Amino acid sequence: MLHSPASPQSRVSKQIDALDERESPDIPPDLEKDMRNLLQLMSFIKNSSCHPCIHKEERSDMRLKEYDSKLNLRPDVGGSSSDDKEKTYYYKRFRSLHGRIDQRLIHIRNQLTSLGGGGRTAKALESVQKALHEIDWPGGSEFMSIQECVSALAALDLVMTEVKDSFKELGVYNVVLFNKLDTIKSHSQIIKERLDVEYGQVGIKQIPVDGYLDSLVWKDLLAIFEGFLHELSDIDDKGMPTIHRSQEFQSQRYLLLTTVATFLSSVTATTLQITATDSDDISILSQTMNSLWLISLVFSTASAVFSLLIMTWHQSHVRQPDKSLPPWAHSLLKNGPTLTLVASVASFSVGLCLLSFSISKNQKHSMPAAAVPTIFAGTFSTLIFVLTSRLLFEKWKDDIFTTWNSLLDTLDRFFLHILEIINTLILIIKRLLQRNTRIRRTSVELSTYLEHSAVQQNSLATLDKHAFLSVDCMSPISLTSSGPEAWMSDYILQEEEKLEASNFENTLQFSPLGTFLASYSSGIVTIYAAKMLTRSFFLKKTLEVPDNDTVKQILWKPSGEYLLIRTKKLIQIWGIKLLHSSYEPFIEGTLVTTTSVASQSAHWLYDLPGFTCAIKSTVVTFNIEGEILKTYEFGNRYIRDVAYFGNQSILCLASPIISDSDSGAGLDKAAQILIFSTESKSIQRQIDVFSDQTSLSVSYSTNKVILHGSKRAVQVFEMTSGGLLTLDEDTYSLSNGNPIGEGNNITPWDGLSFFGKDSRLVMGVSGFEVTLFEQSHFRYKILHIFSTPNDDAKLKAPISFAASPSVPYMFAFGLEDGSIKVWSIQSDKSLIGSDPRVDNFVVHDRRSRFGEPSVSMGRYLTLPPPATARMQSV
Known part of the structure; x- marks a missing residue:
């Protein structure tokens, strides 16, 4: 009879129960307490490892809660309590989170050193590290300098746009990451403006990071940077390896082209040396053949150099060719190795055919002996030319399709903008008409008021309201005390109880x-x-x-x-x-x-x-x-x-x-x-x-x-x-x-x-x-x-x-x-x-x-x- 092995949790529980039931006066109480703690720790470790359904986020939340419980910290609702640890809760959480973000940024920057075009992104991430270090003062200081914090948030605000653009340039299109970057940028602007406007007049250099400022500055940033850390981890674990494999595949392509072009150039140079030794043959056929082989040697060398150049550029830290060159120049650099290699093969094939005719003529062989290699060379050259043309056509069709869609999107946005302008003009005209109608109605009410001096108090209030409506307070105006608004206010004050100011005394x-x-x-x-x-x-x-x-x-x-x-x-x-x-x-x-x-x-x-x-x-x-x-x-x-x-x-x-x-x-x-x-x-x-x-x-x-x-x-x-x-x-x-x-x-x-x-x-x-x-x-x-x-x-x-x-x-x-x-x-x-x-x-x-x-x-x-x-x- 087979027995299923007991689970780790059951075994540890039995050991704890046995320890509780055992009466052993020989074991000291301190040792018994340590044994209990050790068994409970083993139980917790086994439980964590035996539940694979717990997600990564849940485990991180569990670790965060355990860390908070060790520090005896509890988040408050924007305020502070008498406990000093509680006052710096968000600040401590931010400092701990900043350490993890810093480690991720360093690891991503190290990976960017082996990627082409990663220099701009690495510099942007380095700027993020500097901005975060400016906010997170070393030594865990409980005081903050308002102007230093405002400057650090301004730097963080500026660098977020650079990080977003650099990731796009690198080919990373993570919508969630971009949303996090935009959120960091907007919240940095809000906190910066609030600190500058509300606290920028502070005469002393430092004010305490208490409950309110702790919540104001770091509470929202803490939640945002937690999501930012999650996206950085995803890019570090998945995005960087994917980009690395893509660039390796592209480098292998140009490396193969370089190898083929180098091999072809060596073959061409060898055959050229053989035919060049025969100096007695100065026929037109011989001269044409040597010229074609020289052309083939030039094209094969150009193909190898093109491939080496673009491969080196792709592996460098500077901006990639598609981001720094005009479209025609990038297309020439991208397709240059293939085109020059095809031209080199075609020139070499024609020269080889001419060599066969030259040998047949000098050695008095029959013409069919020279026609056979010519037919094979022509067939293969034509096939290579057709396939290359098809490849270039497919690339052109894909590019023109993307360009055409972009053009259509631009036209759609243009016409939508025109429609918005037309709707805005219609709305402005309607408002002007309504305003003129209101002004005419106000004039009628004013004339009615002048004709009927004995009116009720309620109608006076309505008249006062429309009188103020007819004045454009934002435009530079020049009015005198004899205007209708002035004497009307006097009349109201005479009829009603005198208004007395209830201001504070200036004492x-x-x-x-x-x-x-x-x-x-x-x-x-x-x-x-x-x-x-x-x-x-x-x-x-x-x-x-x-x-x-x-x-x-x-x-x-x-x-x-x-x-x-x-x-x-x-x-x-x-x-x-x-x-x-x-x-x-x-x-x-x-x-x-x-x-x-x-x-x-x-x-x-x-x-x-x-x-x-x-x-x-x-x-x-x-x-x-x-x-x-x-x-x-x-x-x-x-x-x-x-x-x-x-x-x-x-x-x-x-x-x-x-x-x-x-x-x-x-x-x-x-x-x-x-x-x-x-x-x-x-x-x-x-x-x-x-x-x-x-x-x-x-x-x-x-x-x-x-x-x-x-x-x-x-x-x-x-x-x-x-x-x-x-x-x-x-x-x-x-x-x-x-x-x-x-x-x-x-x-x-x-x-x-x-x-x-x-x-x-x-x-x-x-x-x-x-x-x-x-x-x-x-x-x-x-x-x-x-x-x-x-x-x-x-x-x-x-x-x-x-x-x-x-x-x-x-x-x-x-x-x-x-x-x-x-x-x-x-x-x-x-x-x-x-x-x-x-x-x-x-x-x-x-x-x-x-x-x-x-x-x-x-x-x-x-x-x-x-x-x-x-x-x-x-």
Whole structure:
């Protein structure tokens, strides 16, 4: 009776069970434990080897899970936890994957050295290795440099196109690989732009690779490069050997041609030597025969040289002949060995026939003896010629078929493009007709409104909407306050309740380098100093406001060494420095000048050491010592806010003054943007805006100005083109279309400002919620909606807001009691953890760049109100 052998799993299980049942006090416990672990390991190995149905991908996933379990790492959903290993999970996974990709790239490059035309691909793969090494910093550093990462991603983006083109040139057409390369290219562009725009303004060189940045940079790249590694493995294991065999077959073909041509040339040279010794025979027959054999020798030598040249070219690393030569030259080089060999054989055959006639004539043999070899030679030559012609015809037919199909495809694409152009023109004409119809309908409604002054409130709202629809906000226009839009807005404001701006107070601001944080509360201006790396606010200094005046505006100079404080009655300029003594650092505040002037607004001059302010209908510029430089009068216009663009242009937000007695009542009237030329002393352009816009936020790097304060919408004005974009909160987009959407309930943000590198983002803050927009063509699309936690239900909404220019996503909220909440989102290492005032929290991004909600860890600290004793006060 035959017994089937027990499986490895059953044998190991029996050994483990026997070890459990055996009572042997002689075996030490440690040895018994090691034996159990060894038997379990053998069981796992046997199980893995006994299941051939497990696919390669599943086995790699199993190994990856085992590796993760050894490191005790778990992927999180875009956030981080308290475990340091968990924060660098994606980064560690990427570094491990990078090692395997690097090994594959090296192996493929080694195989390319033996392939013809592989030099370009090898260089492209070497560039990929360099780009990946730039991203994967050696030593496993937990800090990243933003600009270095942006440069590395830009290099990776550029090299992906070269890799794709080089593989196509090599003859590798792997659609999946090309899709992976395109995905790497697109994601590299997205991550590069996001890092550059959102984090490129960071003043410090390195920021921690925490949970959020770890997920932002390496999470998507990890998934993409896993597929890229799979395709590289497939090319390495299957593609390279296939190309190698194909090139070997082609080389063998030309090697055989070289051998045949060399043999024929040697035979021809031998026969030529024999006939050349007979110098007495100078007949025409003899001369023709020798000439043909010389021609045959030339053609056979040319065939051998052609074959050797093309074989050497195919085996070199440079571009192949079909990629570097014109079609006619490549066809000549490709078919040259065959054609010259056929010509050599034909010449040799004719010369051989003439030799037979010459021998018959000299030795007086019969002519049939010479005709027999002639017939055989002619037959074989004709057969070779016919077969060669057929071969060349088949090649030509195949080439012309491919060329013809390519020509047909080109014609199809051309006609499709023509049809698309025609459809686009038809669509444009339809839209123009619809626009003209809408304009005519708007004109009718306006005339109806003029005839019937007593209308209902709902019809007024409809009229206001169509009035704004008839204005092309993107074109450079010049409107006056007497236009229908201006007086209509005045009429609406007179009929409805007066709109009051709910903006944040301009009493909280970080210095340009992020060294200081200035705030105002209860008659005291407080300066906080922060450590550069940890951003822990460790020192403060208070500045007294004269005569208990109310501070309306705090503004740091772009260079950061001066602080402008504007009150109801005066403007002060303070010089602020952080000094280091032998004991401890301290803040030095020096009062530079005090200017007694009651102004509506103040801004630093862009390129001059001074400031400008709006005083009723006058714009005045001062130097740093408070001396008046220039004065500009605007007649019967009330200047709400002013921005000074260099020495040539002044941009004002103004409204008409009805009478001298009510200079402040201009806030209720129509508002305009005035572009005033300081050279010609005249207003170059006037553009009507929402009548309740109250203030400006200026970006000198982009030449843009945010107009805010209105409850209806936010508008962005561009100095260079004169275009006016309107922000619609309902759709979260800035567009040049309808500023008041159908049925929208517009609720403005409490604070608006530019954000990010070169002010390419717009940030709106409402309460403790931060919304970021990114410009895309002629609109601003939403980028993030950050909801910061509010643990204390009794905590009132903030009254002021500031964003740090040097720390990514560090915000400060000023509360009514004078305390400050400093939030550091997307990075839980920006605030020092040892500070007892620092707490952790989870930040929710309700609308990320890809439209999916995400979470990240952050920290916040609370700066208490300034002490009553006014420590270190001036």
